[in-house]
Amino acid sequence: MEAGLVEFGLFGYHGASTSSIAARAEVPQPHVYASFETKQQLFLACFDRLRDSLLADGSERASAGLQRFLFQAVSASADPALRLPLQSSLVELRDALGDCRFEELLAGGARSMLSADPEPRG
Template sequence: MTQRRPRRRPGENRERLLEAGLIEFGLFGYHGASTSAIAARADVPQPHLYASFATKRDLFLSCCARAFAVPAEDSRDGNTGRTVEPHTGRNRLLMQAIAVARDPQLQESLEPLLQRFIAHSGETLSALLDDAAASLLATDA
């Protein structure tokens, strides 16, 4: 008989899904990331993903809103246990978000998030994109 995992506190699955979504969307983009991979990375059953987010689009936009609204902090990759450098996840997600910013399903919600983030970042768009590209090309990802 398999051992049951301990019961999680309210909202913990949602938090784990947001963290996993940040990594998966950052690495594979909106179209390349799968909800099953995000759920697996979060150690959450896939049906629970849809209890927290109605669609993959909603999860992506929530990840973007979180990443672009708060200062980046060090975080730990749930699968490898390695510490992710500050800003790396956000930078990767920024590059992926810009790549799909004109997608008709995402444009209306995503563009204001990107514009606000760029305006408040204190950096030029060029510098942000340089950092984001370097994060995506990092060999230790």
């Protein structure tokens, strides 16, 4: 899950691959598919982890990685395959955090994306 948060945060839903997530987690790629049937299921599970973390920690200590993933999740919500499961969850998260805090986290994710120096893929 942590590897998924990082890869999806850096490269987005379409840019991240399950092979790169497996490599970052130092597990064989079949292990990813043993835990999550599809890349979409993994992405949505990562979003659930993000949401739980932001709500449990009061979002005050949101890391740059979590902010990047939130930014990427908002972007991914335009994808027809992800629109339905993500949009309502994003609205619920925004309502729980408040508009200002949600927008601060998104802006932090955008700033982090501009300064991110992703590790080269091997």
